[in-house]
Amino acid sequence: xxxxxxxxxxxxxxxxxxxxxxxxxxxxxxxxxxxxxxxxxxxxxxxxxxxxxxxxxxxxxxxxxxxxxxxxxxxxxxxxxxxxxxxxxxxxxxxxxxxxxxxxxxxxxxxxxxxxxxxxxxxxxxxxxxxxxxxxxxxxxxxxxxxxxxxxxxxxxxxxxxxxxxxxxxxxxxxxxxxxxxxxxxxxxxxxxxxxxxxxxxxxxxxxxxxxxxxxxxxxxxxxxxxxxxxxxxxxxxxxxxxxxxxxxxxxxxxxxxxxxxxxxxxxxxxxxxxxxxxxxxxxxxxxxxxxxxxxxxxxx
Amino acid sequence: xxxxxxxxxxxxxxxxxxxxxxxxxxxxxxxxxxxxxxxxxxxxxxxxxxxxxxxxxxxxxxxxxxxxxxxxxxxxxxxxxxxxxxxxxxxxxxxxxxxxxxxxxxxxxxxxxxxxxxxxxxxxxxxxxxxxxxxxxxxxxxxxxxxxxxxxxxxxxxxxxxxxxxxxxxxxxxxxxxxxxxxxxxxxxxxxxxxxxxxxxxxxxxxxxxxxxxxxxxxxxxxxxxxxxxxxxxxxxxxxxxxxxxxxxxxxxxxxxxxxxxxxxxxxxxxxxxxxxxxxxxxxxxxxxx
Amino acid sequence: xxxxxxxxxxxxxxxxxxxxxxxxxxxxxxxxxxxxxxxxxxxxxxxxxxxxxxxxxxxxxxxxxxxxxxxxxxxxxxxxxxxxxxxxxxxxxxxxxxxxxxxxxxxxxxxxxxxxxxxxxxxxxxxxxxxxxxxxxxxxxxxxxxxxxxxxxxxxxxxxxxxxxxxxxxxxxxxxxxxxxxxxxxxxxxxxxxxxxxxxxxxxxxxxxxxxxxxxxxxxxxxxxxxxxxxxxxxxxxxxxxxxxxxxxxx
Numbered sequence: 001x002x003x004x005x006x007x008x009x010x011x012x013x014x015x016x017x018x019x020x021x022x023x024x025x026x027x028x029x030x031x032x033x034x035x036x037x038x039x040x041x042x043x044x045x046x047x048x049x050x051x052x053x054x055x056x057x058x059x060x061x062x063x064x065x066x067x068x069x070x071x072x073x074x075x076x077x078x079x080x081x082x083x084x085x086x087x088x089x090x091x092x093x094x095x096x097x098x099x100x101x102x103x104x105x106x107x108x109x110x111x112x113x114x115x116x117x118x119x120x121x122x123x124x125x126x127x128x129x130x131x132x133x134x135x136x137x138x139x140x141x142x143x144x145x146x147x148x149x150x151x152x153x154x155x156x157x158x159x160x161x162x163x164x165x166x167x168x169x170x171x172x173x174x175x176x177x178x179x180x181x182x183x184x185x186x187x188x189x190x191x192x193x194x195x196x197x198x199x200x201x202x203x204x205x206x207x208x209x210x211x212x213x214x215x216x217x218x219x220x221x222x223x224x225x226x227x228x229x230x231x232x233x234x235x236x237x238x239x240x241x242x243x244x245x246x247x248x249x250x251x252x253x254x255x256x257x258x259x260x261x262x263x264x265x266x267x268x269x270x271x272x273x274x275x276x277x278x279x280x281x282x283x284x285x286x287x288x289x290x291x292x293x294x295x296x297x298x299x300x301x
Numbered sequence: 302x303x304x305x306x307x308x309x310x311x312x313x314x315x316x317x318x319x320x321x322x323x324x325x326x327x328x329x330x331x332x333x334x335x336x337x338x339x340x341x342x343x344x345x346x347x348x349x350x351x352x353x354x355x356x357x358x359x360x361x362x363x364x365x366x367x368x369x370x371x372x373x374x375x376x377x378x379x380x381x382x383x384x385x386x387x388x389x390x391x392x393x394x395x396x397x398x399x400x401x402x403x404x405x406x407x408x409x410x411x412x413x414x415x416x417x418x419x420x421x422x423x424x425x426x427x428x429x430x431x432x433x434x435x436x437x438x439x440x441x442x443x444x445x446x447x448x449x450x451x452x453x454x455x456x457x458x459x460x461x462x463x464x465x466x467x468x469x470x471x472x473x474x475x476x477x478x479x480x481x482x483x484x485x486x487x488x489x490x491x492x493x494x495x496x497x498x499x500x501x502x503x504x505x506x507x508x509x510x511x512x513x514x515x516x517x518x519x520x521x522x523x524x525x526x527x528x529x530x531x532x533x534x535x536x537x538x539x540x541x542x543x544x545x546x547x548x549x550x551x552x553x554x555x556x557x558x559x560x561x562x563x564x565x566x567x568x569x570x571x572x573x574x575x576x577x578x579x580x581x582x583x584x585x586x587x588x589x590x591x
Numbered sequence: 592x593x594x595x596x597x598x599x600x601x602x603x604x605x606x607x608x609x610x611x612x613x614x615x616x617x618x619x620x621x622x623x624x625x626x627x628x629x630x631x632x633x634x635x636x637x638x639x640x641x642x643x644x645x646x647x648x649x650x651x652x653x654x655x656x657x658x659x660x661x662x663x664x665x666x667x668x669x670x671x672x673x674x675x676x677x678x679x680x681x682x683x684x685x686x687x688x689x690x691x692x693x694x695x696x697x698x699x700x701x702x703x704x705x706x707x708x709x710x711x712x713x714x715x716x717x718x719x720x721x722x723x724x725x726x727x728x729x730x731x732x733x734x735x736x737x738x739x740x741x742x743x744x745x746x747x748x749x750x751x752x753x754x755x756x757x758x759x760x761x762x763x764x765x766x767x768x769x770x771x772x773x774x775x776x777x778x779x780x781x782x783x784x785x786x787x788x789x790x791x792x793x794x795x796x797x798x799x800x801x802x803x804x805x806x807x808x809x810x811x812x813x814x815x816x817x818x819x820x821x822x823x824x825x826x827x828x829x830x831x832x833x834x835x836x837x838x839x840x841x842x
Contacts, residue, residue, distance in 0.1 A: 006709075008494060009488070009490040009491055009493075009494055010490075012396060012401060012490050012493060012494055013396075013401045013402075013490050015389075015393050015396075016393045016394070016396040016397035016401040016402055017397065017401075017402065018393060019389070019390045019391075019392070019393025019394045019396075019397060020393065020394055020397040020398075020402055020406065020410055022390060023394060023410060023413050023414060023417070023460075024410070024413055026457055027413055027416070027417065029432070030420075030424070030425070030428045030432075033428055033431075033432050034424065034427075034428055037431070087324070088324050088327060088328060089328070091320065091321050091324030091325070092321075092324050092325040092327075092328040094321055095321040095322055095324060095325040096325065099318060099321055099322065100325070107329075108325055108328075108329055110579065110583070111328070111329040111332045111333075112328065112329075113579050113582075114332050114575060114576060114579050115328070115331060115332045117511075117514050117515075117518070117575040117578055117579055118332070118335060118518070118571075118572060118575050119517070119518030119519070119520065119545055119571050119575070120518070120520065121518075121520040121545045121548050121549060121568075121571070122335065122339070122518075122548075122568045122571050122572055122575075123335065124548075125339070125548055125552075125564065125565065125568040126334075126335045126338050126339070126568075128552065129338040129339070129341075129342050129565065130338070132342070132561075133338070155331055155335075158328060158331070162328060186314040187314055187318070188314045188317040188318065189314075191317075192317070212419055215421075216419075216421035216422065216423070217422075218421075218422065218423050218520070218521050219519075219520035219521060219545065219549060222520075222549050222552070222553070223548070223549070223552050244421055244422075244423040247423045247424070247427055248423050248426065248427075248521065248524075248525065251423075251426065251427045251430050251431075251525060252525070260431075263427060264427070267421075267423070267424045267427050267428075270421050270423070270424060271420065271421065271424050274419045274420065274421055275416070275419060277419065278415070278416060278418075278419035282415070477693060478692055478693070479647055480644065480647050480686070480690060481686075481690045481691070481692055481752075482692070483644055483647050483679060484642070484644060484679060484683070484684040484686075484756070485679070485680070485683075485703040485707070485755060485756065485759060486676045486677065486678075486679035486680035486703070486707055486759065487676065487703060487706055487707060488676045491676075491706040491707065494706070495702050495705070495706045496692065496694075496702070500693060
């Protein structure tokens, strides 16, 4: 019995298989290629060059051939950006979820969505413009540097934090809020004693995702002070190295096969870093899901 | 009778509210200050007689020509072609996850998609320079750094974004129709074709718009793979330059200040494109925001 | 007495929690057959096991045998080569809360016909009218078939769901508390409808209402906790006091 329209469904199934096979193929090709090419350079010299590891870690000896300064640069960027973005993002998320009225919330969500969509190179350009403005006004010798880059990365990470906080708070059971208000707690007490502790996991997941976003971005720091050879980051306003830029730079400007292998090594390090952050964020969010989905299980029985 | 207590409490409650509200205002103000900076710094170009020079087809900074139209076209071409590859793939992946494929494969596939969101752009770029570009160079001719290379990799980059949006939409629709569809004996592929796809029109449109915005805004893939010649590409194998890569290149080569000012015009165009994307999403949603 | 469905040692668990254990029963043709039981005893799960709808819910495991006798012969519901879609078309279902599809009234009935049997145009429209008449909805919706189905009242939606199932010409209809979400008048109408459909279909009804069961049931099974299924004779459940004595510990 041949039915009309069945051809379309078979085509749909066939095509979905094709698309589904494409994803693991690309992923395996990419990770496999990366690992194979990074293999020759893998080890302590990748990080520290000829400098003894202990001396480099304690900062007693400078590192010349390794990617350690770039790693430290990236870590400082992440740290600084988190310091700026986390308080601001979580506070904004709490405000939008718990305090803002409907209209305020709509206006602010539009702004947050817009911020999330702004290309990172434009954020970098914004940072660059900030320096130009400072130079023309009260700091004629202002220059791009670590703090400026961290600020730009914070801007990029902010929407992730706001949305994660807001979503987590909004998915908490309404009973929790009612219970708090029923006890005569003020809004802030409900938020700080009940809702925030209950949403700690979701917010942490958002923080980790935001950190991963800040760690991988290249375009914004490209315009705001990253350089190829700066050594360890010295001051907040100084130039610095960072892993993603190091990779980008070596991919275009490598002189020797060893440098190219180092680029692949750095890429593998960066992928491990963001991959770890990804797994951590997933663990946070899955636990959260399980905590609150226990109630649904009873519902459909 | 304790009349004082409620007053005290309200007082104690006011400070955190103010702080939170302040934080939200700072966050929102960031968007406006980005716009303000871009507008202010590109004003000399936009208002003066240089507008004609800006809207021309030639970028020759040494000759005083700062035309950015080739980059505008380059951005649109690249983003459009990347979406033309990524969108059908994303749709296929979502159909696969939502019943067209076997249940056991859905979860691992979706985890891979989520993992792809965490892969740094520069890693895609690096691997493509040494894996994809030589393939293209061998298969056709030229350097391999081309519109084609950038479009393919950009498609991989935006794929997870598009998948996650479509998936959210499919989940919402299927929650509504799945049991009813199964009860009348629809196979999953029939449910997909006759119910989920037609009822997801809005989400599908939103995914296209947001994916396009994401493709338009990426810097590193075109910068590393597209060859960066500042002219309109004649074929898929030609080199092209996008607005984003243009900004990165010109800042790096440190030209004189007239070139800088044209960069802010590029930034402004990208910002306005983002604005259009967001307004587009809002209009598709029909202003039914919660 | 012809058997419509034979269930043998049926166990169902969700996420490792046993909802139904070793339930065995034979449901005769015609009916209506009523399933009664405390809430949580697994009535709905038993009903959904017949057309394998439990599989639409996460982490469900089913073991045992369900044999459905259809016009085309016996179907082994859980055999590996059974097409679950075909089974579900032979065994229609109406849910506790009406779950119309977010389409027009006409598409609610015609879309499944088109998708599963390739039926379109005049043929599909004729089938739709027949089903709507059978569900006593035709006179109420004939002038607004293109309106969205969600605009109908609860009772109308429930009858539309019934019509949607009937349009596929099933042999068996599963009804999961079909009147529970309706007001008195709408419920009465659906009840009357069941009385008429019993001559053409095997009806299996999960119900909370004792009086409803007494009024309509031809056969009656009681689900005890732990999976024991007890069949009550007509003489017992037609007599209110006798029924209450049997069910006293249950309801």
